[in-house]
Amino acid sequence: MARILIVDDSRTSRKMLRTILEENGHEIIDEAVNGQEGVQKFQALRPDVVTLDITMPVVDGVEALKMIKALDADSKVVMVTAAGQKNKMIDCIKAGANEFLTKPFDKDEIVNVVAKLATE
Ligand SMILES: [Mg+2]
Numbered sequence: 518m519a520r521i522l523i524v525d526d527s528r529t530s531r532k533m534l535r536t537i538l539e540e541n542g543h544e545i546i547d548e549a550v551n552g553q554e555g556v557q558k559f560q561a562l563r564p565d566v567v568t569l570d571i572t573m574p575v576v577d578g579v580e581a582l583k584m585i586k587a588l589d590a591d592s593k594v595v596m597v598t599a600a601g602q603k604n605k606m607i608d609c610i611k612a613g614a615n616e617f618l619t620k621p622f623d624k625d626e627i628v629n630v631v632a633k634l635a636t637e
Contacts, residue, residue: 519635522562523548524555524581525570525597533622534568534597541628543635552576556584559592566634568618570597571605579608586613593634 521543525531535545546562549555552569553576559567567585571578578596585592595616596609606617616630 518542518544519565519631520544520546520562521631522546522555522558522564522567524550524552524558524567524573524578526550526573527570530570530597530620530622534627537622537624537627538631541631543631552578552581552584555581556588559585560588563589566593566595566631568595568597571602571609572599579605579612582609582612582614593637595630595634 521538523531523534523545531548538545546564547558549558551573555569569578569581582594585594593615595618596614597618597620598606599620615634618627618630
């Protein structure tokens with residue numbers, strides 16, 4: 518079981534992630550709707566795992582990833598990407614992203630990725 522922070526500007530995506538992860542025994546400790554709020558909540562709550570959407574207003578996922586890794590290099594961050602974001606994915610790998618999930622979501626992929634990070 519992991520304590521998870523979901524950061525995504527899409528209400529639908531947040532709800533899908535929450536539902537799937539809670540069904541698999543994880544605790545969603547909070548949600549954030551952009552990168553700035555995500556970094557603030559990361560700092561306050563220190564979740565085991567963060568899911569971080571790439572495309573968000575205010576502060577995007579790539580910048581939020583860099584800020585989270587600066588706060589805690591051992592943080593476990595799963596980037597949520599969509600098709601056609603290869604260049605941003607490369608930026609994320611350079612910034613220390615631990616795993617990737619691709620929209621549209623695949624339930625088994627979500628469960629496997631989070632389980633892997635939670636046991637590292
Ligand atoms: Mg988005």
